[in-house]
Amino acid sequence: MVRLFGTDGVRGLANREVTPELALSLAQAAAHVLGDGPRAAGRRPFAVLARDPRVSGEFISAAVAAGLAGSGVDVYDAGVIPTPAAAFLIADIGADFGVMISASHNPAPDNGIKIFAAGGTKLPDEVEDRIEAAMQRPPLAPTGAGVGRIRRFADAEDRYVVHLIETLPHRLDGLKVVLDCANGAAAGVSPEVFSLAGAEVVVMGNDPNGININDGVGSTHLAGLAAAVLEHGADAGIAHDGDADRCLAVDAEGRVVDGDQIMAILATAMQARGALRGDTLVATVMSNLGLHRAMRERGIEVLATKVGDRYVLEALGEQNLSLGGEQSGHVIMADHATTGDGLLTGLHLLAEVAHSGRTLAELASIVTVYPQVLVAVRDVDRARVDSDEGVIEAVAAAEAELGESGRVLLRPSGTEPVVRVMVEAADHGTAEAIAARLVEVVRERLALQTTSTP
The missing domain is CATH 3.40.120.10 (Alpha-D-Glucose-1,6-Bisphosphate, subunit A, domain 3)
Incomplete structure (x- = not known):
């Protein structure tokens, strides 16, 4: 069932x-x-x-x-x-x-x-x-x-706005930011709170009509935000998704700053002011190898969980930790929130830009992002991905080939009927080639059995 x-x-x-x-x-x-x-x-x-x-x-x-x-x-x-x-x-x-x-x-x-x-x-x-x-x-x-x-x-929205402003370690005065509200739930509150925090705000994706949510805008469609940041000469862009529990960013040159880079910036800033409990960041198994290496260089441990911010939250609670999240932009700041909060994340990210005097690109450069190839394989038996001997052998061979310069992850999706094949490597060509081989093995070994009628 x-x-x-x-x-x-x-x-x-x-x-x-x-x-x-x-x-x-x-x-x-x-x-x-x-x-x-x-x-x-x-x-x-x-x-x-x-x-x-x-x-x-x-x-x-x-x-x-x-x-x-x-x-x-x-x-x-x-x-x-x-x-x-x-x-x-x-x-x-x-x-x-x-x-x-x-x-x-x-x-x-x-x-x-x-x-x-x-x-x-x-x-x-x-x-x-x-x-x-x-x-x-x-x-x-x-x-x-x-x-x-x-x-x-x-007064639901007013209570939330006051809460967000009270969490800020530094104001955003002097920063110009483009907000992409995804024609979603943040369309009203996000521009208000970033303005109250001191930023000059340009807004897009803030005209929800019930059917245009996430339609070419928001954290899954960043091209428009990047173009707007360049057009308006903004210091950064912040993108929410439809319900605003995600935050991805764009730097002043229009380059994407993903959830791993955002977590690295926040973890480093929190460590500096003694707010990163246990000097530990919680991330999922999908986070980039570059995040792990950047954190290790700074004396920060990365604790990996299953995919899903609910599992990140569980680890934060069990270990009494203060920061965790996902590459997709779900970031949980446990001292201020019980779930991913795109507004909270964006505010604290820009607060670090304002406080440090460094650009978002400079702050994000602490993570060297390893090329990642992610393929969703459909029409296969998700239940056998962790037990099929042929798949297990193919993964082991790929891991041996990559050594410490990459990694492999196969997992059944929790939201779609697919098996996700993820490969990271020092260069995109290697990641792509290994991913293609693994996809073939998954399709061959896990193909769904079909019955034909005479």
Whole structure:
């Protein structure tokens, strides 16, 4: 049986896979599992609800609100705000849990449902499994005064803005920045907060209409941001994705600064002021070899986790560490946030530019990025990628060939029906050749069996 929850909530094509019926059932199940504690304590549970601006979020959010309120949960509806804002607000008002309706960087036809625990943290796998199991139980059905109320969370955005400004170690005065808001959840709040922090702001991707989210803009489409930075003579560009839990950057010359480089800059700055606990950075197995080497040279350990910022967050909590993230731009600053926060990350990145007097390009140069080739192999059996002897032998041979000058990673995707083949090497040609060989092995060894009818 396929698990309902992926690496970042429940996600799929809205009104086909993520339906109002699914949203209602999932909300009712979450009320069962996450509302048990408050009910046992003799009080009514309450939750924060938010969404990004994609059009399907309107009916999915309505279904979630109905499922929660119909199960006796009070709902504080924050409307369109970033995912990290929702996570912050859950902790800020002491809610019992929260729900964010978003498909992050996916195109507008997709949508998703992310559930946060009390404190604004992502749910452990076992709690997600309990919620999925509870979808088979009869829903809670209080009547009269027992039903939940749905209230507008009127000052949600203001609370989040104040929080972001209060985290800054240095203001951004003197910097000119282009913000790409991906026609998403950050379109209103990001320009406001960067301006309040002292930056001169040029904005793009800030006209969401429900169907243009991530459409040629945002952290997965950086060409427009790079062009705008050059056109306006800006010091840097900051790109969010649809729900603003990511941050990628562009330097003054239009070159991309990825999540690994951003983490290196932040880790080095935090180490210098004694804020990098354990002198350790948490990153996923997808982070570039160049990040590992740059951190080792500076006496910073890199602790690697599975792909997904939820696993980064778990490691941060278990080890009492302060910084982690992903190459894709999910960066968790654990002293200030419980999830990836693209606004927080961008603010602190530019604060280091302003404080150091160095350009973003100079700061990013501490990481020598190794060429990386990433191929998604479709129509193969993802379940056997870690156990097939032929695949294991091919990976071992590739690793022996690369030695310390590169690395290989094969993994089943948690969000798509593919096996991802990643190879890093000292030069692109070598990475490409080894990746091609591994892709052939994966296709040959893991091909799905098909049945034919006579």
